[in-house]
Amino acid sequence: MKPxxxxxxxxxxxxxxxxxxxxxxxxxxxxxxxxxxNNAESIKPSTKQxxxxxxxxxxxxxxxxxRALVTSKSRTxxxxxxxxxxxxxxxxxxxxxxxAREAGYLITTTSLSTSDQGSITEGLEHLMAQAIEGLVVIxxxxxxxDAFRQLALTIPLVTLDxxxxxxxxxxxxxxxxxxxxxxxxxxxxxxxxxxxxAGPRDWIEAExxxxxxxxxxxxxxLRTHRPVLGDWTxxxxxxxxxxxxxFRDFTAVFAGNDQMALGLLHAFRxxxxxxxxDISVVGFDDIPEARHFFPPLTxxxxxxxxxxxxxxxxxxxxxxxxxxLDHAQILPELIVRESTARAxx
Amino acid sequence: MKPxxxxxxxxxxxxxxxxxxxxxxxxxxxxxxxxxxNNAESIKPSTKQxxxxxxxxxxxxxxxxxRALVTSKSRTxxxxxxxxxxxxxxxxxxxxxxxAREAGYLITTTSLSTSDQGSITEGLEHLMAQAIEGLVVIxxxxxxxDAFRQLALTIPLVTLDxxxxxxxxxxxxxxxxxxxxxxxxxxxxxxxxxxxxAGPRDWIEAExxxxxxxxxxxxxxLRTHRPVLGDWTxxxxxxxxxxxxxFRDFTAVFAGNDQMALGLLHAFRxxxxxxxxDISVVGFDDIPEARHFFPPLTxxxxxxxxxxxxxxxxxxxxxxxxxxLDHAQILPELIVRESTARAxx
DNA sequence: CCATGCAATGTGAGCGATCACATTTTGTGA
DNA sequence: TCACAAAATGTGATCGCTCACATTGCATGG
Numbered sequence: 001m002k003p004x005x006x007x008x009x010x011x012x013x014x015x016x017x018x019x020x021x022x023x024x025x026x027x028x029x030x031x032x033x034x035x036x037x038n039n040a041e042s043i044k045p046s047t048k049q050x051x052x053x054x055x056x057x058x059x060x061x062x063x064x065x066x067r068a069l070v071t072s073k074s075r076t077x078x079x080x081x082x083x084x085x086x087x088x089x090x091x092x093x094x095x096x097x098x099x100a101r102e103a104g105y106l107i108t109t110t111s112l113s114t115s116d117q118g119s120i121t122e123g124l125e126h127l128m129a130q131a132i133e134g135l136v137v138i139x140x141x142x143x144x145x146d147a148f149r150q151l152a153l154t155i156p157l158v159t160l161d162x163x164x165x166x167x168x169x170x171x172x173x174x175x176x177x178x179x180x181x182x183x184x185x186x187x188x189x190x191x192x193x194x195x196x197x198a199g200p201r202d203w204i205e206a207e208x209x210x211x212x213x214x215x216x217x218x219x220x221x222l223r224t225h226r227p228v229l230g231d232w233t234x235x236x237x238x239x240x241x242x243x244x245x246x247f248r249d250f251t252a253v254f255a256g257n258d259q260m261a262l263g264l265l266h267a268f269r270x271x272x273x274x275x276x277x278d279i280s281v282v283g284f285d286d287i288p289e290a291r292h293f294f295p296p297l298t299x300x301x302x303x304x305x306x307x308x309x310x311x312x313x314x315x316x317x318x319x320x321x322x323x324x325l326d327h328a329q330i331l332p333e334l335i336v337r338e339s340t341a342r343a344x345x
Numbered sequence: 346m347k348p349x350x351x352x353x354x355x356x357x358x359x360x361x362x363x364x365x366x367x368x369x370x371x372x373x374x375x376x377x378x379x380x381x382x383n384n385a386e387s388i389k390p391s392t393k394q395x396x397x398x399x400x401x402x403x404x405x406x407x408x409x410x411x412r413a414l415v416t417s418k419s420r421t422x423x424x425x426x427x428x429x430x431x432x433x434x435x436x437x438x439x440x441x442x443x444x445a446r447e448a449g450y451l452i453t454t455t456s457l458s459t460s461d462q463g464s465i466t467e468g469l470e471h472l473m474a475q476a477i478e479g480l481v482v483i484x485x486x487x488x489x490x491d492a493f494r495q496l497a498l499t500i501p502l503v504t505l506d507x508x509x510x511x512x513x514x515x516x517x518x519x520x521x522x523x524x525x526x527x528x529x530x531x532x533x534x535x536x537x538x539x540x541x542x543a544g545p546r547d548w549i550e551a552e553x554x555x556x557x558x559x560x561x562x563x564x565x566x567l568r569t570h571r572p573v574l575g576d577w578t579x580x581x582x583x584x585x586x587x588x589x590x591x592f593r594d595f596t597a598v599f600a601g602n603d604q605m606a607l608g609l610l611h612a613f614r615x616x617x618x619x620x621x622x623d624i625s626v627v628g629f630d631d632i633p634e635a636r637h638f639f640p641p642l643t644x645x646x647x648x649x650x651x652x653x654x655x656x657x658x659x660x661x662x663x664x665x666x667x668x669x670l671d672h673a674q675i676l677p678e679l680i681v682r683e684s685t686a687r688a689x690x
Numbered sequence: 691c692c693a694t695g696c697a698a699t700g701t702g703a704g705c706g707a708t709c710a711c712a713t714t715t716t717g718t719g720a
Numbered sequence: 721t722c723a724c725a726a727a728a729t730g731t732g733a734t735c736g737c738t739c740a741c742a743t744t745g746c747a748t749g750g
Contacts, residue, residue, distance in 0.1 A: 018736055029700045034738060042698055064475055065413035066736035070705050074410065083443075085435040094428045094456045101455065101471055108453050110446065111439045126446055130409055234637045259634060266637040289604060292579045292611040294639040363706055374730045379708065387727050411706035415735050 017060045026054040037062055068131070076106045077315060078127035080120075081138040083111040086232065086259070087287040088304045089139045092160060095308025096136060103316045108132065115202065120147040128153065134315040136160070141202045156318040158311045159204075171311050171327060175205055178300040178332035179212025182254050182282045185298070185334055187220045190343040191252040191280060196227040197240055197264065199256040209256050209284060230260050237263020245271050251279060251343045258283035258290045258299055265293060265339070276341035286335050296337035303330055362405045371399040382407055413476070421451045422660060423472035425465075426483040428456040431577065431604070432632040433649045434484045437505060440653025441481060448661045453477065460547065465492040473498065479660040481505070486547045501663035503656045516656050516672060520550055523645040523677035524557025527599050527627045530643070530679055532565045535688040536597040536625060541572035542585055542609065544601040554601050554629060575605050582608020590616050596624060596688045603628035603635045603644055610638060610684070621686035631680050641682035648675055 019037075023030040028047060035043050036051040054060070068074045077100055081089055093109070100107045108130055110123045124147055127135065137144050137159040148157060159170045186194050196213045199206025210227050217224050225248065230236040237260035244250070245267070255261035261283035268275050275281055275295055283290060286301035307330060317325045364382075368375040373392060380388050381396040399405070413419045422445055426434055438454070445452045453475055455468045469492055472480065482489050482504040493502060504515045531539050541558045544551025555572050562569050570593065575581040582605030589595070590612070600606035606628035613620050620626055620640055628635060631646035652675060662670045 020736085030737085031701080031739095032699060035699085038738085042696090044698065047698080061474060061476075063414070063736050065410045065419065066705090067738075068410035068705095069408070069414055069707085069736080070738045072705075083439045085432045085439070087430045090430040090435045094430070094458075097454060097456050098428075098458060106453055106475060108451055109442060111442050113439075113443060129406060130451055234634045238637055262634055262637045266639070266641075269639060289579045289607055289634070292583055292607045294611070294614060296611075365706085375707085376709095376731080377729060380729085383708085387729085389728065392728080408706050411735090412708075413735095414706080414737085415708045417735075 016063075017058050018063065019060075021058065022051065022054050022060050025058065026051045072131075074106075074131040074133055075104060076108055076130055076132050077134045077136060077312070078130065078132035079107055079109045079136045079138060080123055080127065080140075080144065081109060081111050082115065082141070083113045084139070084232065086139075086257075088257075088285055088302065091304035092138055092308035092311070095305040096138075096312055099309045099312035100316075103312060105133075105312075105316065115141050115143065117143055117147060120144055121151065124148065124151055124153070134158070134319050136311050136315060140204055141200075142204060143202060156315055158315045158318075160307055160311055171307065171314055172329055173302045173307060173332050174329040175208040175302075175332070176212040176215065177329075178284065178302070178334075179209040179254070180216045181332070181334045182284065182298075182300050183213050183216035184220075185336065185340065186252045186254065186280060186282060187216065187222065189252075189280065189340060192222055192343070193250040194222070194224060194252045194254060195244060195248065195250045196224065197230050197237065197253060197255045197260050198227040199230060199232050201229055206256055213254055230256065232257050232259060234259045234263040234266075236260060238267045239263070241265075241267025242271070245273075252281070252340070253279065254282045254284075256284055258285045258287045258293075258297060261290075261297055261299070261339075262293055265295075265297075269294075276339055278344065280340040280343070282340060290335075291337060293339070295339050298337045298340040299335050301333045301335050303332075306330055361408075362403050363408065364405075366403065367396065367399050367405050370403065371396045417476075419451075419476040419478055420449060421453055421475055421477050422479045422481060422657070423475065423477035424452055424454045424481045424483060425468055425472065425485075425489065426454060426456050427460065427486070428458045429484070429577070431484075431602075433630055433647065436649035437483055437653035437656070440650040441483075441657055444654045444657035445661075448657060450478075450657075450661065460486050460488065462488055462492060465489055466496065469493065469496055469498070479503070479664050481656050481660060485549055487549060488547060501660055503660045503663075505652055505656055516652065516659055517674055518647045518652060518677050519674040520553040520647075520677065521557035521560065522674075523629065523647070523679075524554040524599070525561045526557075526677070526679045527629065527643075527645050528558050528561035529565075530681065530685065531597045531599060531625060531627060532561065532567065534597075534625065534685060537567055537688070538595040539567070539569060539597045539599060540589060540593065540595045541569065542575050542582065542598060542600045542605050543572040544575060544577050546574055551601055558599055575601060577602050577604060579604045579608040579611075581605060583612045584608070586610075586612025587616070590618075597626070597685070598624065599627045599629075601629055603630045603632045603638075603642060606635075606642055606644070606684075607638055610640075610642075614639075621684055623689065625685040625688070627685060635680075636682060638684070640684045643682045643685040644680050646678045646680050648677075651675055 019030045019033050023033045033051055036048050079096060081093060097107050110126050112119055112123050120143055134156045140159045160172060198210045228240050230240060237255060241264040253264055255264055261281050264281055265275055268279055273279055283297045283299035286299045290297040290299050314325050364375045364378050368378045378396055381393050424441060426438060442452050455471055457464055457468050465488055479501045485504045543555045573585050575585060582600060586609040598609055600609055606626050609626055610620055613624055618624055628642045628644035631644045635642040635644050659670050
């Protein structure tokens with residue numbers, strides 16, 4: 001085999017303007033230009049003006065790599081998210097991007113297709129290779145914390161989780177309260193046999209909703225079966241709905257999210273049952289489509305955008321060493337529509 | 346120099362190890378370490394091995410900023426996306442992230458909350474400030490191209506659009522064909538009065554679907570009203586569905602996406618109409634929930650993940666100067682479920 | 691009129707890597 | 721045995737910027 005012939009293409013002569021080009025054209029030193037770029041104080045307004053004009057004129061853009069190299073600050077925040085196209089995480093992500101951009105930070109996202117330890121570690125490594133200054137974990141699974149600890153990472157971390165106790169810094173919608181609200185709503189309607197279709201085992205959110213459900217059940221001195229563990233999809237809701245009808249007696253279902261609720265509605269309809277006449281169904285999230293389900297879904301609304309914004313506020317605060325950060329939980333809201341009614345007796 | 350005389354008691358800085366630390370510990374020059382990092386050819390296996398061991402041992406991570414500075418390559422791809430939590434764009438985005446990571450590129454995303462020219466330009470500027478080497482535009486609106494041209498950007502661009510003619514490099518699901526398939530399906534069922542509820546005016550995808558619809562209508566010598574322009578949401582579908590019933594005669598609706606179709610189903614059901622008995626409805630996208638709508642929705646499936654993967658293949662190919670890139674359109678697929686039936690006469 | 695002090699601006703060094711080229715080591719055939 | 725090319729490794733310069741410190745300009749007061 002021939003030795004690797006490295007095809008070195010002649011780089012175009014057109015080099016991007018640098019700080020010295022600006023300095024020369026403005027008739028100042030490069031340090032003065034640097035001061036203008038960094039809003040230093042002792043700069044004569046007329047000088048600043050002149051420099052800014054040159055920058056504008058030649059379309060100068062500061063080289064972030066050079067800046068990052070010398071300051072060892074990347075101004076980049078990493079986001080680790082699970083690879084789901086769900087409404088909640090996506091909405092939060094958009095809000096995070098907006099908020100970060102506004103705070104002058106850059107976002108790099110890595111999504112996890114699988115939730116095994118290996119891919120989590122790999123995703124984290126990928127982000128760390130970019131020298132991120134902070135990390136946001138959306139829809140976190142418990143294992144993320146293990147991976148984080150294992151890598152002995154020291155950057156600030158904010159998780160959009162639920163319990164607020166696993167991670168030192170976390171932020172969340174109070175999902176336990178939300179689940180309690182949903183369950184109590186059913187209890188108040190007279191339901192005594194309520195099934196909970198939960199999310200996957202290792203999702204913190206799933207666990208919190210389950211806990212809220214069980215809290216409410218216990219407080220009302222009711223009994224229940226062990227919650228069914230699902231995968232958040234409508235398909236799962238449909239299948240479990242079909243199966244449930246075969247071997248369980250119940251008058252209401254509290255689904256861990258709206259998609260699974262949709263599948264349940266489908267299954268019950270197929271079986272000739274009326275919702276809410278025969279069975280009441282409650283979801284969680286209040287995705288924009290929930291009000292157009294048949295019947296329109298009673299669910300728990302979460303403010304995902306607010307969650308995203310606050311997570312960045314928290315993280316940036318921590319990166320920049322501020323005190324008194326706002327960790328308060330966000331309260332969800334019960335939205336009663338037409339999928340719930342008094343229990344038949 | 347005399348060994349032993351210099352007591353190296355440097356104050357242990359909390360500095361991350363650099364290439365020279367590795368070199369010293371491995372007993373080679375920094376250049377050799379660099380060669381190992383970049384998989385250069387002429388490295389003795391034993392040397393390489395030793396260097397890799399040191400790297401592993403002290404947890405050395407190459408500094409991307411320094412590398413980017415000297416190579417003027419950021420290995421970063423920007424993604425510009427609209428701030429919607431919709432299934433399609435989100436799925437593509439995840440696929441893009443995966444594919445990019447695999448190709449050794451980093452993704453930074455910017456989402457546009459509004460679609461005015463200003464915010465598009467701002468979003469592009471934000472990405473350019475990171476020296477991105479390529480740009481992927483998801484769910485592009487026509488104005489993005491104007492902004493791109495106006496900034497006189499010279500980096501490779503791939504758009505996940507539909508028509509494939511506005512941009513020099515674009516990749517798409519053949520949405521015109523998809524819309525034609527959906528419409529022909531209705532025509533074959535004997536429908537003669539078909540309404541199209543389209544997406545927003547400045548979305549290329551909306552336009553392509555509209556064009557496919559009109560093509561099919563014309564080919565069948567049918568007449569139709571001017572399509573209604575919507576906003577992709579279920580809410581809009583619901584409202585327009587209610588209004589349509591008041592002043593138009595039709596037996597079928599082709600909705601620009603599944604969400605609007607869901608809203609239409611809701612509106613028709615509210616009016617006491619049966620789908621598909623009285624009215625047939627077709628959607629577009631095949632979101633995972635579509636099969637659980639009431640009734641399960643006939644729709645056009647797009648392979649969003651494949652689209653995302655191919656967009657990165659295309660972009661990376663272009664960045665690295667390859668030839669023979671695959672621009673072939675991806676064919677969508679008609680999924681017939683229960684929301685369509687023969688026209689009543 | 692000059693020492694003083696502060697505001698404004700300039701100079702040299704270096705962040706951590708790669709590039710181009712220089713140098714040493716190794717392998718080969720005459 | 722030795723010239724000599726190829727393989728392996730080393731040295732100096734440099735990317736664009738910020739840092740720490742040095743220098744200049746200019747009003748002020750004694």
